[in-house]
Structures are given as C-alpha cells and as structure tokens.
Amino acid sequence: MNINWTKERSLAFTRFLTISFLVVAGALIFLIPFITIWYDSVSGKDPIVIVLSVCFYLCDIIAIVALWNLLRLLTNISKQELFTEKNAGCVRVISWCCYGVAAVFAVLTFWRLLALIVAFIAAFVGLILRVVKNMLTAAAEMREENDYTI
C-alpha cells in the first residue's frame, strides 16, 4: 500500500469537501430568504422572518470566513508547512468564527429556545479549536527552536 498516495488523496478529498461547503455557503446567500419564509410557514409559531434572516446571513458570512481559512490551512498542509504561526492564526480565526456563530444563536434564543443547543455546540467546538490553536503555537515554537539548533 502506498501511504503517500493515500495521504495526498485524503487531502484532496478534504479540499473537495471544503470547496463544496464554500459553494453551498455562497448559494445560501440567495436561498436564505426562501428558507426563512418556508421555516416560518411550517413552524406554526410567531413569525420571525427578519430575525431569522439576519441570524442566518451573519452565520453564512462567518461560515464563509471559516471555510476560507480552512482552505488556506489545507493549502499550507499540502506545502508541508505544518507547525507554523500562519496555521495557528488560521485555526484561531476559525475558533473565533465558532464563537461568533454561538453568539448569533445565543441571541436567537430569545425567539427560539432550541437555538441554545446550536449556540452551546458552536461554543464547545470553538473551545476545542482554541486548544488546538494553543498546541499549534507551542509546536511552531518548538519547530523554530529545532530549526535553529545547529
């Protein structure tokens, strides 16, 4: 079994998934009004089309930022640049994006209590990414020290 081939293929698949999500996030910009109207019609609760649209648009923008940083991260990984400050910065941005989504859904909780679950999950993922970012920063420092040990 050729391990290198599998690694490259896995990276290509991840890149394909990220680009697919980016396309979906881009398409959602045009679809959000229809989705919110449809949701309001089936939910049977007080209409919150405007609130929902604003929340979804904010989350969509945040998702595009996160996906763009994920793509940058994947590009760096394919260039064998793993433990660098640049990558730690990308993970930090993605982590803040998760906190952003958590904040948006926390506000949405005033209208729909179930949004609290999404807010909690987003904040939890943000926390995990923050730990990963701290680990990457430490690894980048160690790599630099190793590179400058003659």
Added chain:
Amino acid sequence: MPIIVNLDVMMAKRKISAGDLAEKINITPANLSILKNNKAKAVRFSTLEAICSALDCQPGDILEFVKDE
C-alpha cells in the same frame, strides 16, 4: 544576546572559508551561516566538537559570554 559566537574570528585566524569549514564539519553552509551570525538558539555538543576539531581550538575560543547591561 549574552552568548556570542566568535566563529568568524577563529575562521580568519585559521584562514579557512565558510564553505570549507561547513564541508569539514558536515553541516550545510546555511546552518553555518546561522551559527556565524549569532542566530542559532542552541549548539549540539557534536557540532561543537567537530568545529573545535576542525579549527584546532577550545569551545571557549568560539563561544563568549557577555553580561547584559
């Protein structure tokens, strides 16, 4: 930086070029340049031993401690 690498002084005394020294001690010229320009964060004993052997000197001839003002 409190520890100064005086490799260039010793190299001038022994009249040896950076390329020749790098080849003798089996490190890349880029790494020797890092060492010479005081950019290194650490020096392995094996590297120090090879340098001392190639330049026929003591570690103290290459490394110098300067107190921070």
